[in-house]
Amino acid sequence: MLNIVLFGPPGAGKGTQSQKLIAHYHLVHLSTGDLLRAQIAQGTELGLRAKKLMDEGLLVPDEVVIGMIDSALSANEEAAGFIFDGFPRTVPQAESLDRLLAQHRAQIGCMVALEVKEEELVTRLLERGKTSNRPDDQDETKIRRRVTVYNTETAQVAGYYAAQHKFHALNGTGAIDDIFGQVCAVIDQHRAALDEAPAAATEEVQA
Numbered sequence: 447m448l449n450i451v452l453f454g455p456p457g458a459g460k461g462t463q464s465q466k467l468i469a470h471y472h473l474v475h476l477s478t479g480d481l482l483r484a485q486i487a488q489g490t491e492l493g494l495r496a497k498k499l500m501d502e503g504l505l506v507p508d509e510v511v512i513g514m515i516d517s518a519l520s521a522n523e524e525a526a527g528f529i530f531d532g533f534p535r536t537v538p539q540a541e542s543l544d545r546l547l548a549q550h551r552a553q554i555g556c557m558v559a560l561e562v563k564e565e566e567l568v569t570r571l572l573e574r575g576k577t578s579n580r581p582d583d584q585d586e587t588k589i590r591r592r593v594t595v596y597n598t599e600t601a602q603v604a605g606y607y608a609a610q611h612k613f614h615a616l617n618g619t620g621a622i623d624d625i626f627g628q629v630c631a632v633i634d635q636h637r638a639a640l641d642e643a644p645a646a647a648t649e650e651v652q653a
């Protein structure tokens with residue numbers, strides 16, 4: 447199994463790169479933002495509660511997104527692997543993901559972070575807001591709050607994967623295809639390392 451975490455602030459290009467990666471590696475795309483928006487569209491109670499927080503640019507509780515990921519993993523037992531987009535966003539989410547994957551005898555191959563400066567993020571998200579229908583993309587104050595939440599609550603997840611030697615940061619500014627090439631190079635390098643020592647790598651996760 448090839449499991450990748452695509453990381454970076456809102457507007458960094460995770461969704462765009464995810465679409466290219468699922469086609470290239472035949473992976474299942476798991477975006478907690480998309481899963482939450484599906485709950486909102488269905489008008490579920492979970493969706494109603496999440497919407498209030500999402501519209502303000504705040505995180506929804508860990509147990510909500512962990513539960514959604516747990517269900518999605520079980521619903522895709524035959525998958526060749528997953529791209530996690532927008533998850534994990536906190537250290538407890540990262541710890542839960544390792545536990546859940548271990549239950550499926552799998553692990554994270556690597557985390558690839560797309561780095562983009564705040565002013566560029568704000569420009570991109572306001573542009574996306576013109577067509578995306580996402581309330582959190584239409585208001586600069588909310589966009590900046592999401593970037594702040596990323597810097598204060600989410601950025602430390604990078605350290606969690608760095609400690610496992612799985613973290614790689616790339617410049618997320620430039621041509622989409624150039625960035626895609628760099629993301630693939632990182633993934634292929636990690637995949638080769640995992641193929642060489644799968645047993646040792648699995649023990650590390652279970653320890």
Ligand SMILES: Nc1ncnc2c1ncn2[C@@H]1O[C@H](COP(=O)(O)OP(=O)(O)O)[C@@H](O)[C@H]1O
Binds near residue numbers: 480532534536539
């Ligand atoms: N893993 C998560 N943990 C907590 N909240 C989440 C998570 N994923 C998504 N959300 C909620 O959904 C919103 C939108 O997320 P997402 O679609 O990933 O967009 P973006 O990365 O552009 O902010 C977030 O601001 C947050 O409220």
